[in-house]
Amino acid sequence: MGMKGMADILVVDDVAENLHMLQLILRQQGHTVLAAINAEVALNIIQRKPPELVITDIKMPGTSGIELCKLLKAEKHTSHIPVIFVSAHSDTDWIVEALHAGGNDYITKPFIPAEILARVDTQIKLLDAQKSAVKQQLSQVMNEMVIGVAHEINTPLGTAITAVSHCSDTIYKLINTLKEGELSSDEIVAKLTECDTSLSLSERNLTRVAKFVSMVKQIARVECPVSPTRVSLLELSEKVQCAWLNKPVSIEIIVHHEDVALFDGGLLASVIDTLIANSLSHGRQEGKLEVRIGLGIEDARLIVSYLDNGLGLDGISEEDMLKPFVTTKRGNTGHVGLSASVAANLIVNALNGSYQVHDRQHGLEWQISLPVEPV
Structure with a gap:
């Protein structure tokens, strides 16, 4: 969605005059509008770049607006797109069927600009509300993440500290024993190997912490202002x-x-x-x-x-x-x-x-x- 209150809208109608009128009304309000003369063309457009809202005539040659709506609702990547139907006053049964097919609203002919804009505005507000809900959900996810941070850092840090402490203790004992001249070369090698193992364990865990901190820093960038x-x-x-x-x-x-x-x-x-x-x-x-x-x-x-x-x-x-x-x-x-x-x-x-x-x-x-x- 572009500026607040504006949307990318696809209009589908087999009557050129209707397409022209709807595009004129919507574009004057600042919306980005694409047009399709039938459902097949509409599906090709949607496959390339899904719009945020579809306005389609109910009755069209070939694939009807109702069938188009069913196709959109059947696909996971397009099921979220709201559909507004266009109908004549006498199409009551068709309107009921269209809404049962997953339609979100309908516009009657002849077109009344104020009604069209009001119904479109309602769907845009719903889209904004859904987007806010997604942001709220992600924020909640990030809060839950913070709870796990302590565990993810403390575990490798604790292991690293224990390993370094063991290495330090081993070196201290090694120095004292060397002063007393009571160690053979094999025993010295064994002690140094033990230290090397402890240091390697510490290094692996500290590297894990460093990678984790780097990842958390990426999360912090969300709160920083973007720099276009x-x-x-x-x-x-x-x-x-x-x-x-x-x-x-x-x-x-x-x-x-x-x-x-x-x-x-x-x-x-x-x-x-x-x-x-x-x-x-x-x-x-x-x-x-x-x-x-x-x-x-x-x-x-x-x-x-x-x-x-x-x-x-x-x-x-x-x-x-x-x-x-x-x-x-x-x-x-x-x-x-x-x-x-x-x-x-x-x-x-x-x-x-x-x-x-x-x-x-x-x-x-x-x-x-x-x-x-x-x-």
Whole structure:
């Protein structure tokens, strides 16, 4: 959604005059409007870039508006899109069927601009309320995450402190025994090996803490003001690829147009880096991780597609994936299940965008949409 109260709207009607009238009314109010002369064209548009609201005639040749609505509601990635039907006063039975099919409201002919704008405004307010609910849910998730921070830090820190303490005690005893000349060379080697083991254990756990703190710092960036700058998508793609050189991942980035826009490129790069790191943590045990990223600007929105060939959600739900400390990789990997939460929080709260996550047969897919200012 662009400016407050404005929306991306798709209008579907087989009568050109109706399309023209609806576009005129909505655009005068500041909405971004796309038009389709039938349901088939509408579906192609929606597949490329889902709108925030659909206004469709009930009766159309071929696929009717009701059938179009059913198709949208049947697909997970479009089921959330509200649908307003257009009908004549005599279409009472059709209106009832349309609402049963999942329609959210209806507009009667002949068009009354004030009525159209009022009904559209109602749906936009509902969309805003849903978006606020998502933000609130993510904030709650982040609060729950803080509760787990103490455990995630204290456990490796406690282990590291114990290991260092044991090493210090061993060295102290070793020095005293050496002064007395009571140790053989084999005993000295054994004691030093014991110290080396303790130090290695400490290093592993402190590294785990350092990675965890780095992840938490990413979360803190949500509260910082964004810094929109002139960003080239081509340069952004090169920056991301350079950051992952010599890493066990193959990254292919497709820039659909060599566009330049105003947005916080640093934050977006952090989102992409977080997703790649998460893919590596959940990647296949055999074979190299492959990541495909698409970047393009459409109608003042930056569209980012992200797809890996990892194990996907691997048995957990999309909802659980966004919860802190939920992971399929807990254990010696040191992965604590924060990456998805961090990425989602940055997208929604810091960049004021939206996202969808899909568990594909051969990996995980993120579809991200962010508001930008073309230059």
